[in-house]
Amino acid sequence: MLNTIHRQHPTALKTKVALDAIKEVKTLAELSSAYGVHTTQIRRWKEIALKSIANCFSEVQRIRENNQEELILTL
DSSP states (O other): OOOOOOOOOOOHHHHHHOOOOOHTTTTTHHHHHHHTTHHHHHHHHHHHHHHHHHHHHHHHHHHHHHHHHHHHOOO
16 A cells, blocks of 8 residues: 655645745746655746636725725715
């Protein structure tokens, strides 16, 4: 039976690796070697970061629309 070890990576490391992956200045293999993280994990963190960014902008839009509606009601 294969015994796998699950490492907990600090949030700061995940963020840095994801941003570097998004920038695409280095290949996934280069990032993997530099940070000691498997390429599959880097790919996942990149996907999570990109989805989070999209959600952030949609949340900002929703807040603006709610504020606009409140302003119209007060007028």
